[in-house]
Amino acid sequence: TQLLEQSPQFLSIQEGENLTVYCNSSSVFSSLQWYRQEPGEGPVLLVTVVTGGEVKKLKRLTFQFGDARKDSSLHITAAQPGDTGLYLCAGVHTGANSKLTFGKGITLSVRP
Amino acid sequence: DSGVTQTPKHLITATGQRVTLRCSPRSGDLSVYWYQQSLDQGLQFLIQYYNGEERAKGNILERFSAQQFPDLHSELNLSSLELGDSALYFCASSVGTVGGYTFGSGTRLTVV
Numbered sequence: 001t002q003l004l005e006q007s008p009q010f011l012s013i014q015e016g017e018n019l020t021v022y023c024n025s026s027s028v029f030s031s032l033q034w035y036r037q038e039p040g041e042g043p044v045l046l047v048t049v050v051t052g053g054e055v056k057k058l059k060r061l062t063f064q065f066g067d068a069r070k071d072s073s074l075h076i077t078a079a080q081p082g083d084t085g086l087y088l089c090a091g092v093h094t095g096a097n098s099k100l101t102f103g104k105g106i107t108l109s110v111r112p
Numbered sequence: 113d114s115g116v117t118q119t120p121k122h123l124i125t126a127t128g129q130r131v132t133l134r135c136s137p138r139s140g141d142l143s144v145y146w147y148q149q150s151l152d153q154g155l156q157f158l159i160q161y162y163n164g165e166e167r168a169k170g171n172i173l174e175r176f177s178a179q180q181f182p183d184l185h186s187e188l189n190l191s192s193l194e195l196g197d198s199a200l201y202f203c204a205s206s207v208g209t210v211g212g213y214t215f216g217s218g219t220r221l222t223v224v
Contacts, residue, residue, distance in 0.1 A: 033212055042114065042202050042215030043155075088155065099145070099168045100213065104154035 003027055004089055004103035012109040016078055021106045023089035024071045030092050032065055032072050033100065037086040079110045115139065118203050118216035126224055130191040133219045135203030137184055142206075143167070144186040145213060146178055149200040161186055162208075193223045 005024045013019055023032070031050045035043035047056050049065035049072065056063045060083075062075040072089055086107050090100040115138035125131055137144050146158040157170035161180035172178075175193075180186045190197060200220050204213035 035215075040217070042116070042204070042217050043213075044114070044215070045212040048212050090155075099157055099160055099170070101157065102147075102155040 003101050004091055006087075006089055006103035006106050008106060009104070010107045010109075012111065013079055015080055015110055015112050017110075018075070018077050019079060019108070020073055020075045021087060021108070022071065022073050023103055025091060026070065027091070027093060028069050030069075032069070032089060032091045034063055034072070034074055035088040035090065037088060037105070038084075043086075043088055076108075079108075081110045081112050084108060084110050114214050114216060116203060116205050116214050116216035118201075118219050120219060121217065122220050122222075124222045124224060125193060127193055127195060129193050129223075130189065131193065131221065133188040133190070133201055133203075133221075135186045135188070135205075135216060137186070137203075137205030138214050140207060141214070142184065142208065144180055144184070145204045145206075146172075146186070146188050147202045147204065149202060149218070150198075155202070158188070190221070195223050197221065198223045 003025055007022050033048045034046045037043040047063045052067045052069045054065045060077045064073045086105045088102050088105045090102045117136040119134045142163045144161045148156045158172040159178050160168040164180050175191050178188045200218045202215050202218045204215045206213050
């Protein structure tokens with residue numbers, strides 16, 4: 001059972017465009033994290049969100065945690081080729097230990 | 113360099129064989145996690161250790177086992193290997209039992 005659904009699965013856009021991708025679940029998470037993974041490397045943590053409704057910004061990336069703590073979105077402004085990669089969301093279930101459950105990821109390609 | 117070291121980086125072996133993957137966590141991190149990543153399943157949690165003790169188990173096959181040693185490094189043992197075990201195996205570490213993970217660069221296992 002895939003507890004975290006990420007959409008869209010694949011996204012190819014032109015440099016300079018804006019985009020929003022989503023991470024949805026029917027479960028409540030105590031925290032949710034976003035990672036970016038490049039080919040041949042391990043995922044790298046971008047952000048952790050903990051409070052429902054929380055918004056965090058990391059340069060051109062804006063992360064939002066849903067009010068009910070079941071979903072999250074990632075918005076990228078003026079995408080650049082360096083943003084290309086696999087974006088993974090991962091959640092820690094309420095009451096569980098720190099075991100992260102990952103979504104399958106969103107493959108983003110930004111064309112110059 | 114994330115601070116999490118995984119060896120070897122690549123491994124090619126025959127069906128039926130046994131291999132050992134090694135992970136040294138980031139300095140100061142007590143928790144070690146093992147994940148398997150394949151194209152169709154994404155990142156699947158295998159097992160977690162905290163300060164030498166098994167803390168959580170995921171979808172880890174009986175043919176697979178792991179341990180964490182007193183110096184906190186961890187080994188994942190895969191035996192009676194099958195073609196379907198071909199995947200990327202990642203180790204991650206964290207300070208405690210909450211918070212973001214730091215991933216290693218992974219071991220790419222190919223079973224032929």
